[in-house]
Amino acid sequence: MNLFFREEGEGFPLVIVHGLYGSSDNWLTVGKKISARFKVYMIDQRNHGRSPNSEEHSYEALKNDLADFFDQHKIDKAIVMGHSMGGKTAMCFAADYPEHIEKLIIVDIAPKNYFLLNDESQYFLHKNIMQAMLEIDFSRMESRKEVENYLLQKIDSTQIVQFLLKNVHRKKETHHFEWRLNVQVLYDHLDEIISGVNEKWFDDRLPIFNYPVLFVKGANSNYILPEDYKSINRIYPEATIREIPNAGHWLHAEQPELFMETVLEFVK
Secondary structure (H helix, E strand, O other), rough: OOOOOEEOOOOOOOEEOOOOOOOHHHHHHHHHHOOOEEEEEEEEOOOOOOOOOOOOOOOOHHHHHHHHHHHOOOOEEEHHHHHEEHHHHHHHHHHHOOOHHEEEEEEEOOOOOOOOOOOOOOHHHHHHHHHHHHHHOOOOOOHHHHHHHHHHOOOOOOHHHHHOOOOEEOOOOOOOOEEEEOHHHHHHHHHHHHEEHHHHOOOOOOOOOOEEEEEEEEEOOOOOOOOHHHHHHHHHHEEEEEEEEOOOOHHHHHHHHHHOOOOOHHOO
């Protein structure tokens, strides 16, 4: 699969892998700043942004897409930074292709299974979000404000709705709005997306010392909890864990300067 990507700067390669509902667009500000010191590639993962859609959406497929991207662009070694779903992709890729990893940066996601079936779980949160996205009738929407108002009736988070709206664009042929996401496929594969890290990725590789690893978490986010530090240190005994104050899951957007300082300190 030929992934859409954006490229900034010159120098040693740094590849950024976005999260669920995201795209390379969300990382342009960070990418442009980092590009003063690195050649930055910001990819759109399959079924997101401007990359091709596919009926398959598994971490095996996402890992293979990233491996193909390295081959296509003749990237021998790079710093890889992944956020949320992209962090899971990055961990999976690094486990199978350690020779391609100079350093690994995992943003607000832990190497654990998030598939917990209760009302507070990530699974039900994203299931409700995607149901709202699937149910919207864009043919009846005349403005982005109408789309926003509809989503706010279904999703109890202004921040999430604003993030989702970045994926709404007008189709040239019909002039109707549509998602720049393959929502149905993402919904159909939600179990896989949320469960994420499979311990088998690491079974015959533990502990991992092949490359330095940084985990960056938002202080207000519940994606990496104190009890997760044990599993992080079991898999990556020399991992560094940094917390960004006054930031949630989208810490690179909420506290961009602190996030940049943390990342650049690690990659210098």
